[in-house]
Amino acid sequence: MALLEVSGLNKRFGGIRAVKDVDLSVQEGQIVGLIGPNGSGKSTLLKLLTGVHKPNSGSIRFDGREIHNWPINKRIKQGMAIVFQHSRPLHRQTVLDNIKLALLPDRVFNIHYPGDIEAKALQAARLLGLEDVVDAYPGSLPFGYIRRMEVAKALALSPRLLLMDEPFAGLTPSEVGELAELILSARHEKQAIVLVDHNVKAVYSFVNRIIALYVGAKIADGEPREVMANAEVRRVFLGKSMDEGQILQPSMASEPGGDNLLLDLDIESLKYGKAEILRNVSIRIREGEFASIVGLNGAGKSSLMKAVTGLVNYTGDVKWRGMSTKRMTTAQIIRLGIAFAPETRELFHHMSVKENLEMGGERLNRHELEARLEDVYALFPILRERVAQPAYTLSGGEQQMLTIGRALMQAPSLLILDEPTLGLAPVVLEAISEALLKLHQSRGLTILLAEQNLHFALKLSNSIYLLDHGSISWHGAVADFVQEVGDKFLV
Ligand SMILES: Nc1ncnc2c1ncn2[C@@H]1O[C@H](COP(=O)(O)OP(=O)(O)OP(=O)(O)O)[C@@H](O)[C@H]1O
Ligand SMILES: [Mg+2]
Structure with missing residues (x-):
C-alpha cells in the first residue's frame, strides 16, 4: 500500500x-x-x-x-x-x-x-x-x-x-x-x-x-x-538548460563603449552593530557595463547593494557621475536613475500586479508608462494574465518576475538586481538572460548584478567581483575568472 x-x-x-x-x-x-x-x-x-x-x-x-x-x-x-x-x-x-x-x-x-x-x-x-x-x-x-x-x-x-x-x-x-x-x-x-x-x-x-x-x-x-x-x-x-548543462558559455555581453564612470564606490567599512560586514570594498562601473558581484551567502552582497541605494550606513563614499550620494535619501538616489530589485522583493502585498508595476513607473507620463508596461508583459507574459491579482497570492516565481518588472518600469540608467534568479524555472531564466542582454546591448543599460548562480552571471557580465567575507578577493574579466577562480566555485 x-x-x-x-x-x-x-x-x-x-x-x-x-x-x-x-x-x-x-x-x-x-x-x-x-x-x-x-x-x-x-x-x-x-x-x-x-x-x-x-x-x-x-x-x-x-x-x-x-x-x-x-x-x-x-x-x-x-x-x-x-x-x-x-x-x-x-x-x-x-x-x-x-x-x-x-x-x-x-x-x-x-x-x-x-x-x-x-x-x-x-x-x-x-x-x-x-x-x-x-x-x-x-x-x-x-x-x-x-x-x-x-x-x-x-x-x-x-x-x-x-x-x-x-x-x-x-x-x-x-x-x-x-x-x-x-x-x-x-x-x-x-x-x-x-x-x-x-x-x-x-x-x-x-x-x-x-x-x-x-x-x-x-x-x-x-x-x-x-x-x-x-x-x-x-x-x-x-528549455535549453540541460544541453548547456554545466558547460560554461563565454560571456555574451558587449564591451562598454565609453569611459564614462557612472558609479564610483569606496566603502571603508559597513557595520551592523559590532559586526563588520564590508571592509575596503571598491567598485567602479562605467556606463554600459554589466558588472556582477558573486560570492557565498553571507559574504555581504546584499549589504553592498543596500549601500548603493542608501538603505544602510557606511563609512567611505559612493559617487554617481562624480557626485556623492552619501547624504542622499533612498528616494533621491532612485530619482538619479538607479533602479533596485531587492532580494527580499519588497512587493506591495495587497496591491495588484498592475498597481505594483505602476509604482515602479510612477514618474513616467501616461504614454511612457503604457510602453513600459507592454515591455514588462512581453518579458513575463504570465504577469499580463495576473494583472488584477494581489501580489501576495502570486506563486514564488511570479513574485520574482514582478520584482524585476517593477524595477524595469522605472526606465533606469543603472539597474541593480539582487539574486534575480531566485525561484525561477530554467525557461524563465533563459528569457531573463535574453532580455537583460538585449537591454544591455541595444539600449546600453548599465547593470549591477549580485548573484550566486555563477552560470547566469558569467554568461551576462563584462566584469566580475568576487566578494569573500566582506572584501573583494578577486576582480577582473569573465574569461580570467573562469581560468583563475572558476573551478573552485563551480563544484
Ligand atoms: N490565493 C490565491 N489566489 C489566486 N491565485 C492563486 C492563489 N494562490 C496561488 N494562485 C495562483 O495559482 C497558480 C499556482 O501557484 P503555485 O504557487 O502553486 O505555483 P508553483 O508551481 O509553486 O510556482 P513557483 O515555482 O513559481 O513557486 C499561480 O499562477 C498563482 O498565481
Ligand atoms: Mg511555489
Whole structure:
C-alpha cells in the first residue's frame, strides 16, 4: 500500500485552476521530485497535502486514511511535515526556540510540557549543522542558515512524509551539496520525501522519481532520466538548460563603449552593530557595463547593494557621475536613475500586479508608462494574465518576475538586481538572460548584478567581483575568472 495516494485532486482560485485532476502516489522511503514552470501548481499541491488549502474535489489518502478534510495539526500528528517556500522565522526567538516551537503540543490547554523537546530540537539543529548558531536570532544569520532552520523544524518531527518547497533556492552550489547531504543523512530509511525545486541538478541527484506539472496538471511521472528527456517537460520547463548543462558559455555581453564612470564606490567599512560586514570594498562601473558581484551567502552582497541605494550606513563614499550620494535619501538616489530589485522583493502585498508595476513607473507620463508596461508583459507574459491579482497570492516565481518588472518600469540608467534568479524555472531564466542582454546591448543599460548562480552571471557580465567575507578577493574579466577562480566555485 502506498503511503500517500492522491486522486482526482482539484483546486481553483477564482478563475484560475491551480491544480487540475492530479493523481499520484508516493511509497514509503521514496524520494520524489516535483518540478514544473512557475505557477504550475507545485506549492498549491503541497499545501493541499498538508491542509493549508482545502481541495474543491478529489481524494488524499495518507497511510490508508482519507484525510482531505482533516485540519493541519491532525495531519502533522499522523506524520507529515512541510518546509514552506517562504521562510517566516520568528525574529524575537532564537534558532533553538524556533525549532522547539515546531515541536510543541498542538493544544492550548495541554498541561504537560514534554520534557524531551529541548533535546529533540538540539538534535535536529545538530543534524543540520546549526549547533553553533542555536542561540543566534534568525535576523542575524545568512540566508542559507534560515533555510536550514526551516528544514530542521520539519525534520525534528521525524515525519513519515517530508514535503519540501524549494529548500535549495538562493543557495550556492556548494551550499546546496552540503544541505542535500545533511538532509539525506538525517533521514530515516522509511521516510518519504517530496521535493520541489528549480535547481535541476540538485533535484536530479537527490530523487529516485520525478513528477512534472504544467498549468496545474500532471504531464510526466517516472524515472528521472525519462522525465528530463520528455519533450513537453523540456519545452515548458527546462528549455535549453540541460544541453548547456554545466558547460560554461563565454560571456555574451558587449564591451562598454565609453569611459564614462557612472558609479564610483569606496566603502571603508559597513557595520551592523559590532559586526563588520564590508571592509575596503571598491567598485567602479562605467556606463554600459554589466558588472556582477558573486560570492557565498553571507559574504555581504546584499549589504553592498543596500549601500548603493542608501538603505544602510557606511563609512567611505559612493559617487554617481562624480557626485556623492552619501547624504542622499533612498528616494533621491532612485530619482538619479538607479533602479533596485531587492532580494527580499519588497512587493506591495495587497496591491495588484498592475498597481505594483505602476509604482515602479510612477514618474513616467501616461504614454511612457503604457510602453513600459507592454515591455514588462512581453518579458513575463504570465504577469499580463495576473494583472488584477494581489501580489501576495502570486506563486514564488511570479513574485520574482514582478520584482524585476517593477524595477524595469522605472526606465533606469543603472539597474541593480539582487539574486534575480531566485525561484525561477530554467525557461524563465533563459528569457531573463535574453532580455537583460538585449537591454544591455541595444539600449546600453548599465547593470549591477549580485548573484550566486555563477552560470547566469558569467554568461551576462563584462566584469566580475568576487566578494569573500566582506572584501573583494578577486576582480577582473569573465574569461580570467573562469581560468583563475572558476573551478573552485563551480563544484
Ligand atoms: N490565493 C490565491 N489566489 C489566486 N491565485 C492563486 C492563489 N494562490 C496561488 N494562485 C495562483 O495559482 C497558480 C499556482 O501557484 P503555485 O504557487 O502553486 O505555483 P508553483 O508551481 O509553486 O510556482 P513557483 O515555482 O513559481 O513557486 C499561480 O499562477 C498563482 O498565481
Ligand atoms: Mg511555489
